[in-house]
Amino acid sequence: MKAIKSISLKKVMRFAKPYQGRFNAVIVWAISLSIFAALRPYMLKETVDRYLTTHDSKGLLLFILLMAVILLLEVASQFYFVYWANWLGQDIVKDIREKLFRHISNFKMKYFDNEPVGKLVTRSVSDIESIASIFSQGLFMIVSDLLKMVVILGIMFYMNWKLSCIVILGMPVLLYATRIFQQKMKIAFEEVRNQVGNLNTFVQERVTGMKIVQLFNREAIEYEKFKVINQKHNDAWLKNILYNSIFFPIADIVSSVTLGCIIWYGGLNIISGDSATTFGDLFAYTMLINMLFNPLRQIADKFNVMQMGIIAAERVFEVLDIDDHLQTSGTVEATHFKGDIRFENVRFSYIEGEEVLKGINLKVNAGETIAIVGATGAGKSTIINLLNRFYEIDSGTITIDNTPITEFTIGSLRKQIAIVLQDVFLFADSILNNITLYNPKISREDVILAAQKIGAHDFIMSLPGDYDYNVKERGIMLSSGQRQLIAFLRAYVSNPSVLILDEATSSIDTYSEELIQKATETITKGRTSIVIAHRLATIINADKIIVMDKGEIVEEGTHYQLLNKDNGYYKNLYYSQFAVTE
CATH class of the missing domain: 3.40.50.300 (P-loop containing nucleotide triphosphate hydrolases)
Structure with a gap:
């Protein structure tokens, strides 16, 4: 299954080749975003330790202005990163959809005799939209979050390695919970995609054949059948909601406990007169822990979004990989027939x-x-x-x-x-x-x-x-x-x-x-x-x-x-x- 996903992702990435310049630009903006985002807590630490505790108002103003500049750069990086990632995703989706439609248009009639129209509509519309999420909410967001976490961990150890070790101790629990969550969500997402396809097929057939439904007085019967299919679709989404409801509170608890340990341990060090820990460290770590744990928590969600996009890509490429139903075309151009x-x-x-x-x-x-x-x-x-x-x-x-x-x-x-x-x-x-x-x-x-x-x-x-x-x-x-x-x-x-x-x-x-x-x-x-x-x-x-x-x-x-x-x-x-x- 992992091999199939890897192949599907590689196939999707091939469609990014014509947009290589834009792809590289998105990576650059992701790096810039991670650097500027991680700088803000460090600047806060420096502001507290250098100017608040020493009552230096001029230095305080200078650092506040510097923090404002960094914030503006972070906002600009965020804007261009999100905009270009979504732009790239939509262009790739446009190309895939065009290729899929052209491919379907060249199938033999035998293929359409055996495949429900609703299934092909799902592949051409909702499944392809899910592929766009690989770029807009999945892959690039994950890369950005990972870069941000690496930079934040580097700054943490540079600031105070003891406090950083406490933070590291809490991460395995969250990583384990993330892994379990990812596995459960994968199954849930596959079930959701199946039920969406079934729902589309049912609705498309009944709307097309509404005259027959009404002519034979089957409204109540078809309504009951629709309720069963709709309930299966609803149940599939409820599993998704249940796993989210369990995971995110656990992530919040781990984050809060880690923050509490940092405040407790750091506070004891300050009270005992340990100069290695400062008030600026506590201020900075309050922000850094959230900035470290939130991406880790969101990565699980983004992995699932990307996973859903890859599952959709598998379905789309299943159709694109069908060759035996394609019409073979000759080489002679018919300009006019006598008609024998x-x-x-x-x-x-x-x-x-x-x-x-x-x-x-x-x-x-x-x-x-x-x-x-x-x-x-x-x-x-x-x-x-x-x-x-x-x-x-x-x-x-x-x-x-x-x-x-x-x-x-x-x-x-x-x-x-x-x-x-x-x-x-x-x-x-x-x-x-x-x-x-x-x-x-x-x-x-x-x-x-x-x-x-x-x-x-x-x-x-x-x-x-x-x-x-x-x-x-x-x-x-x-x-x-x-x-x-x-x-x-x-x-x-x-x-x-x-x-x-x-x-x-x-x-x-x-x-x-x-x-x-x-x-x-x-x-x-x-x-x-x-x-x-x-x-x-x-x-x-x-x-x-x-x-x-x-x-x-x-x-x-x-x-x-x-x-x-x-x-x-x-x-x-x-x-x-x-x-x-x-």
Whole structure:
């Protein structure tokens, strides 16, 4: 475990390399702070012994002014130390967060099938913020406190070695208590991080699926489940609070007892006439003991803060170290496809041993529109996922224009293939930005012209703010049909070489369906198109129909060719589903 923590801390420190100058400056300010802080008690001793006891008012004024200067220097050192340490921490966190987000963005879809979204949100937000505490409240603070303690101990022994020995006698007790406290807090912090992740995952899922929660009247049930998870989170923090409540009073007692012993022993020496101990020593040691024990007490707390940051770093680097889920990209830049697509003996399974596609052979000629039909689970959507390389095939070959898709760079491949999915996802942004997705090559005029062509312009103009209308999260302010029209428009303005449509219309009105039919005809014209067909009109107009069942292509041909097959799969499907619904 210690080795893992050491590795995680080293990985975090690598992100500090671009800020080496600032890192060094923080160390310099830490050294300055420790020196100026330790000088104040010594100056107090000198003031008492040299000028108070001798009634020298001029010398007293001079030393008071000197102490004021040292205090100002200490304040300045404290300011720059804290500011630069936090500044460095935030810049490092910014870099780690950017790398993490870029890394997650390149994962295969299979990774997101198995990992809860709430967990990834926790890693990207709260865990990374905890890493910042390594610099702002952990590592540099510990270094500063240790330097301060070293300087203070040096000054103590320089002033009075006998009194310093009494101070040293009290430190093992505090060090032992600190060690026990650190071990207990480590376990408590790990439990807190686990419960934070569980809480985030639960809340994210329930808020996203709130419609289902309310539709099935599960508010009370989900509330009770939330109370259980929240109680575990609360219990984890209570352990943290308990250990703090025990440790800090013990530290205060050790500090107070040590101070009492110093006053008692030093006072006896002064009364007995021992010149080695002065009133200035007692004044100075009163401050020095607090300055020595407080950092030691706080180091335990700061070690725990740093420990929490390192635990968070371990979680973040667990994600960053995942390589087997990263998409491998080819070297060929796809600039334009003619649109000849081939699936040759393609096999694929989402779960090992459970094949979804069983040796598919499919040919789509450039400019053709093919419709894929079949029962739920036949493998229709899987073909879409594989063509875009959302998932990697188990065996076989998929080519576009006689080039395997694995040879194309992921970005250029997907630029040439546009998809309109059945489940349309819109961001909480304007209609214009949801269409262009901030592509600078697509102007507002291009979007308006495209909207007019596919029949979406009138409905957009009827909205307050028209193309600047904010659709809110997931496009909740629009109907299902309107969201799908936006998705059609998004695909159309990207001017793809290949178009893939999942044109489900089961939940939209007749008028929207007519608009979508017009949009389908417009955007499929002149380009290779693969349509998961849900409408009879699309099926009849397709150049070829692919009929799938249980991961295999069982029939293919035109609508009328397939209808003429006696007891054909498509014929039965047509009369049981399409003809009835139309």
